[in-house]
Amino acid sequence: MSIVTRRAVVHLRALLLVFCVAFGHAASGQSLFVIPTDSPTGPGVADEQPLLVSLHLREPAALAKVLDVPAPVAGADVLRYVMQDYPAISPGTKRAWSEPSFVVDYLDPSVTALGREFATARAESGAVGPPTPGDLVRFVHGVIRGSRDRGLDVASEIAAIRLGDCKNYAVLTVALARAAGVPARVVFGIVLLRFDTRYGAYGHAWAEVLVDGRWVAADAALTAEHARVRYLPFGVLENEGMGYALDAARLTPVWVQRVEVLGAASTGSPLPQSPRTGVPRFVLR
Amino acid sequence: MCRTTVALRVFWKLPCQSGLDRAEARPRGERLLAVVPLGLALVAGAAHAAAPEPQWLVDARAKEGVLVAPHLVTSADKSISFSVPAPMTGALAEDKDAYTAVLTLAPGITGECVILKTDVDPAAFLRATARITFTDTIEKVHGKIEMRAVEHVDAGMAGPTPYLSASWIYRANDGTGARIGGLRQYVGRHAGHSTYCALNDIGYAETFAKVALAVIGSLKASDDPPAPYFEEISVVSIGDARVGFGSIEMHRDADGDTKSVENEAMIVPGGAGEPQTFDSVTTAWVTPAGALINLKKVSVNNGEVEINLDLQHAQDTGWVLSGKFKSKDVQAALPAAAPSTWVTQTNLRRELLARESPIGAEAVRTDWLSANPGEFTTTTVKVLAAIDANSYLVRETFGPASMDLAVDRKSGQSFRGTMEMGPVKVTATRVFVRGSP
Numbered sequence: 001m002s003i004v005t006r007r008a009v010v011h012l013r014a015l016l017l018v019f020c021v022a023f024g025h026a027a028s029g030q031s032l033f034v035i036p037t038d039s040p041t042g043p044g045v046a047d048e049q050p051l052l053v054s055l056h057l058r059e060p061a062a063l064a065k066v067l068d069v070p071a072p073v074a075g076a077d078v079l080r081y082v083m084q085d086y087p088a089i090s091p092g093t094k095r096a097w098s099e100p101s102f103v104v105d106y107l108d109p110s111v112t113a114l115g116r117e118f119a120t121a122r123a124e125s126g127a128v129g130p131p132t133p134g135d136l137v138r139f140v141h142g143v144i145r146g147s148r149d150r151g152l153d154v155a156s157e158i159a160a161i162r163l164g165d166c167k168n169y170a171v172l173t174v175a176l177a178r179a180a181g182v183p184a185r186v187v188f189g190i191v192l193l194r195f196d197t198r199y200g201a202y203g204h205a206w207a208e209v210l211v212d213g214r215w216v217a218a219d220a221a222l223t224a225e226h227a228r229v230r231y232l233p234f235g236v237l238e239n240e241g242m243g244y245a246l247d248a249a250r251l252t253p254v255w256v257q258r259v260e261v262l263g264a265a266s267t268g269s270p271l272p273q274s275p276r277t278g279v280p281r282f283v284l285r
Numbered sequence: 286m287c288r289t290t291v292a293l294r295v296f297w298k299l300p301c302q303s304g305l306d307r308a309e310a311r312p313r314g315e316r317l318l319a320v321v322p323l324g325l326a327l328v329a330g331a332a333h334a335a336a337p338e339p340q341w342l343v344d345a346r347a348k349e350g351v352l353v354a355p356h357l358v359t360s361a362d363k364s365i366s367f368s369v370p371a372p373m374t375g376a377l378a379e380d381k382d383a384y385t386a387v388l389t390l391a392p393g394i395t396g397e398c399v400i401l402k403t404d405v406d407p408a409a410f411l412r413a414t415a416r417i418t419f420t421d422t423i424e425k426v427h428g429k430i431e432m433r434a435v436e437h438v439d440a441g442m443a444g445p446t447p448y449l450s451a452s453w454i455y456r457a458n459d460g461t462g463a464r465i466g467g468l469r470q471y472v473g474r475h476a477g478h479s480t481y482c483a484l485n486d487i488g489y490a491e492t493f494a495k496v497a498l499a500v501i502g503s504l505k506a507s508d509d510p511p512a513p514y515f516e517e518i519s520v521v522s523i524g525d526a527r528v529g530f531g532s533i534e535m536h537r538d539a540d541g542d543t544k545s546v547e548n549e550a551m552i553v554p555g556g557a558g559e560p561q562t563f564d565s566v567t568t569a570w571v572t573p574a575g576a577l578i579n580l581k582k583v584s585v586n587n588g589e590v591e592i593n594l595d596l597q598h599a600q601d602t603g604w605v606l607s608g609k610f611k612s613k614d615v616q617a618a619l620p621a622a623a624p625s626t627w628v629t630q631t632n633l634r635r636e637l638l639a640r641e642s643p644i645g646a647e648a649v650r651t652d653w654l655s656a657n658p659g660e661f662t663t664t665t666v667k668v669l670a671a672i673d674a675n676s677y678l679v680r681e682t683f684g685p686a687s688m689d690l691a692v693d694r695k696s697g698q699s700f701r702g703t704m705e706m707g708p709v710k711v712t713a714t715r716v717f718v719r720g721s722p
Contacts, residue, residue, distance in 0.1 A: 148559065154612065242610055243656065246656040252705050256708065
């Protein structure tokens with residue numbers, strides 16, 4: 001491999017840096033990977049309101065496909081999108097998302113031991129049935145100590161060291177969910193956080209847990225840090241083997257490079273419907 | 286044939302913690318500036334506009350010293366020498382781990398350069414020494430570090446030596462008020478020697494850069510190993526920020542086989558707190574025809590070994606991968622194949638570009654990538670366009686990733702590569718080449 005090529009391949013692992021907010025310190029981060037964000041002037045948009053954004057990226061049509069929304073016109077480098085409900089995204093492969101893997105090695109003794117702690121904690125709180133996303137988030141948030149010293153670790157190592165950033169929160173959440181029989185997966189995307197009237201977008205990773213046939217976000221890294229976190233997932237960690245770092249490069253075309261927050265979106269009629277989720281789409285006021 | 290194992294030094298275990306401990310025995314309080322309620326404005330992220338700096342800080346940053354004519358410094362045992370354009374404060378000190386030079390930048394202002402007797406991982410070393418400096422020295426003198434952040438990182442060449450640097454800003458509070466300070470670090474590594482220079486001051490940036498790079502770039506050691514027959518160094522940038530370097534050295538043994546040693550180091554500011562660092566060494570043995578004999582890869586992330594893998598040829602079954610990957614023991618059989626080497630890749634590109642109409646020409650090869658170590662990856666090489674009369678744009682696509690290379694038609698060597706990774710563009714640019722592979 002030529003030296004300049006190897007430089008980049010070696011640093012594919014560094015790409016995984018892109019995927020994390022500095023848990024609770026997003027406002028003070030000087031990261032190279034903060035996503036430039038333009039905020040509208042004037043009064044802010046209530047967190048409950050749908051928010052219209054322009055997403056600048058290399059292949060907007062590819063992201064539109066992932067998010068199951070109409071593609072922009074050919075040649076556009078922007079995708080207009082309304083952030084409101086958590087979107088359902090399609091992975092490229094069909095799988096059960098319940099199997100152990102190199103990254104999600106939930107059969108390892110360190111993970112099973114933590115799983116027993118989790119089960120005990122739930123039993124003591126009177127919980128019954130399979131764990132909910134809330135159960136998982138609370139437990140993992142209490143177990144892991146935030147640290148930017150880690151890359152993406154495998155679940156058994158996370159269970160042992162109990163350290164990490166958003167990626168490790170996500171991997172451990174997925175491992176504990178699968179260990180309890182609940183399908184789960186690691187997703188990558190961005191989060192949009194509001195600071196008064198201004199917004200900041202950051203790369204992030206979190207878990208999705210399958211509940212009643214719907215993928216639900218389970219983010220143990222950003223729990224009560226902000227009144228409202230708007231999520232935009234754009235990819236699933238498909239390759240949970242040793243090639244996970246190379247797999248992350250698959251997301252490059254849909255990586256959002258700049259976010260323009262345009263303002264509140266209204267529910268004018270008629271509402272375009274998503275064929276997959278049935279979630280109403282909103283049009284600009 | 287010698288098949289040595291390259292193990293990276295993890296600085297935590299290095300007995301020599303640089304000369305900073307000794308240096309900090311001298312009072313440095315006067316170099317911290319007046320109490321200011323500066324807060325986090327200096328390191329505000331994209332969501333908040335950074336406040337303009339107060340004039341006193343602008344003035345403090347602008348301070349510079351006066352350089353003198355470069356003079357040669359030689360250790361008492363004649364083992365090392367370097368040239369530096371700043372007066373020495375005292376003699377070059379030596380202990381079992383390092384030589385230490387205290388250099389005067391301006392009246393009352395000194396920086397320090399430490400020439401280590403052992404090799405270090407440059408990026409991890411910067412991170413580790415910063416941590417030690419903050420906790421073991423600055424905090425003890427100036428009070429609790431309330432905030433620290435990397436303001437700037439850089440990478441480049443000083444003479445024949447690649448270097449990394451990091452500039453920190455910090456706020457310390459000893460209970461009487463907050464003070465703002467700066468820490469500048471440079472580390473260079475070449476031919477088995479590492480040089481570390483540091484300054485604890487918010488000013489004198491250019492003066493110290495010239496002094497540090499002069500020491501790093503002019504260092505000569507009596508035990509320098511034989512020069513490689515081929516050497517290449519590139520600088521890695523993320524966007525416009527130079528964040529790392531890579532080098533390759535090739536040596537031939539008595540059998541005619543080539544041992545190539547590739548080093549990489551990268552430091553990435555990651556928000557408030559510490560930067561992320563990556564260091565790696567890849568050692569490969571290659572036959573005169575360019576066929577891979579074996580390979581060893583060691584990667585260190587934030588000072589911790591993340592990958593330590595050997596790829597060995599197995600006579601009957603193809604290849605065997607063994608070692609550690611992300612804390613797990615790995616033992617895997619890879620199919621019979623001819624994984625590419627630096628030589629075969631260069632030859633492949635040269636063959637494509639030697640065609641009468643190279644644009645559109647395409648070929649595939651098999652790579653072993655540490656980003657996907659459990660299997661071989663098929664890489665497609667395609668000539669996209671001519672850059673000028675002597676070079677072409679070539680795209681190499683490996684799995685879901687691709688990189689665009691500027692390739693010299695005659696040699697097949699690439700001198701610049703660009704790869705989009707998520708929201709950022711990573712560029713590796715060749716800055717030094719000597720010999721012929």
